[in-house]
Amino acid sequence: MEASDRVLLIAVDDSEDSQKAFMWAVDNLYREGDQIHLVHVVPRLAFAAQYGVPPVDFVPAAENSSYESAVQRAEQFIIDRFVRALPVTIKSPVVHIIKSEVDTESVGHVLCKKADELDAIGIVMASHNKGRMAEFFLGSVTQYCTHHSKRPIIIVPTPNSSSSSSKGGGGGVSKGAIRNREQQQCQQQQQQQRRRRSSTPFA
Amino acid sequence: MSEGAANSHRNILLTVDESPSSDKVFEYTVKNLYRQGDVVHILHVIAPSRRLVVTPDMGLEGVIEDDEETKRKVEEHAQEFIRERFEKRLETLRIPYQVDIVRGCVDNDSIGALVCRRAEGIDAVAVVMAKHSRGTIKEFFIGSVTNYACHHCKQPVLVLHCD
Numbered sequence: 001m002e003a004s005d006r007v008l009l010i011a012v013d014d015s016e017d018s019q020k021a022f023m024w025a026v027d028n029l030y031r032e033g034d035q036i037h038l039v040h041v042v043p044r045l046a047f048a049a050q051y052g053v054p055p056v057d058f059v060p061a062a063e064n065s066s067y068e069s070a071v072q073r074a075e076q077f078i079i080d081r082f083v084r085a086l087p088v089t090i091k092s093p094v095v096h097i098i099k100s101e102v103d104t105e106s107v108g109h110v111l112c113k114k115a116d117e118l119d120a121i122g123i124v125m126a127s128h129n130k131g132r133m134a135e136f137f138l139g140s141v142t143q144y145c146t147h148h149s150k151r152p153i154i155i156v157p158t159p160n161s162s163s164s165s166s167k168g169g170g171g172g173v174s175k176g177a178i179r180n181r182e183q184q185q186c187q188q189q190q191q192q193q194r195r196r197r198s199s200t201p202f203a
Numbered sequence: 204m205s206e207g208a209a210n211s212h213r214n215i216l217l218t219v220d221e222s223p224s225s226d227k228v229f230e231y232t233v234k235n236l237y238r239q240g241d242v243v244h245i246l247h248v249i250a251p252s253r254r255l256v257v258t259p260d261m262g263l264e265g266v267i268e269d270d271e272e273t274k275r276k277v278e279e280h281a282q283e284f285i286r287e288r289f290e291k292r293l294e295t296l297r298i299p300y301q302v303d304i305v306r307g308c309v310d311n312d313s314i315g316a317l318v319c320r321r322a323e324g325i326d327a328v329a330v331v332m333a334k335h336s337r338g339t340i341k342e343f344f345i346g347s348v349t350n351y352a353c354h355h356c357k358q359p360v361l362v363l364h365c366d
Contacts, residue, residue, distance in 0.1 A: 006235070024359055028213070028236075028328050028329070028359075029235075029236065121235050122235070122361070127353075137354040137355075138353060138354050142353075146334070146353055146362055149364065150364055151364070152231065152361055152362065152363050152364070153361070153362045154329070154359055154360070154361045154362075155353055155359060155360045155361075155362065156359045157356060157357055157358070157359065157360075159357075
């Protein structure tokens with residue numbers, strides 16, 4: 001088999017969901033010879049969140065040290081969560097830590113631009129950045145990329161935390177009772193569906 | 204990662220319609236996602252009828268049911284285009300596949316739910332879909348289906364942009 005020369009771009013942050021997206025790409029998308037690029041965008045508001053100051057415009061000089069520490073933190077979690085988890089057979093990923101000038105939404109813009117620059121076959125990302133409590137349907141970065149990217153986006157879902165709603169609308173990684181309940185709901189929905197549908201239902 | 208992934212093949216779910224974007228969905232899957240032994244599942248949803256009643260804000264209010272003859276013709280037409288555009292290629296490439304043609308319901312969301320359930324049912328490694336930036340009446344169903352799937356699907360969704 002010919003070695004491929006594709007570029008896989010994986011958007012990463014310091015979360016388990018992001019790690020899940022990464023592992024999905026490694027397990028399911030990666031082919032021998034692919035070059036993996038990990039991209040982490042540090043939004044300017046991160047500085048504000050870290051240091052407890054209101055997110056107003058900073059004097060640029062004051063930001064330097066906080067930016068440096070944000071980059072160092074990013075390097076550390078990227079090594080811990082991603083580079084270490086990579087099988088040895090896969091060549092080292094290229095890591096990009098990019099500072100974004102404005103707020104969260106342009107993280108998506110930076111990702112899309114980077115994907116174009118690298119001619120990636122797609123951008124892999126978790127569905128949520130801040131978790132389902134903060135962003136209900138879809139994380140803002142993922143939302144942006146889904147609408148604006150010219151390249152394929154692969155959205156790896158974030159499983160629900162333990163605080164799932166009674167409708168069971170959640171990402172089932174859980175086993176046992178919760179899965180059974182969801183299956184029952186699925187079956188009920190399917191039965192309703194079949195009554196309305198005229199075509200042969202699939203098995 | 205998932206139990207049983209080591210020994211069995213993967214299932215890839217593709218949602219297709221008659222637009223050219225489905226060719227892109229197909230080609231991308233075969234070129235970039237497919238691995239030897241994977242099974243490709245083609246899912247096509249037929250509009251509930253050819254005559255739709257829409258509200259002023261382009262919401263779907265209802266359908267005027269087609270007669271049986273028309274329904275049959277629509278289904279045959281669907282089978283035909285799927286055969287022409289996808290099945291032949293799959294056979295040439297010797298890719299195992301399965302085709303599901305489902306008559307959609309009035310409610311957009313339940314088509315999305317249908318896709319998500321199917322994905323879960325086959326434990327799809329990914330659901331490959333196209334997103335159009337401009338919705339037209341013809342693509343009325345599929346556009347918002349992609350949206351729904353991105354929000355709700357428990358399996359990874361791969362969105363291709365086609366204009």
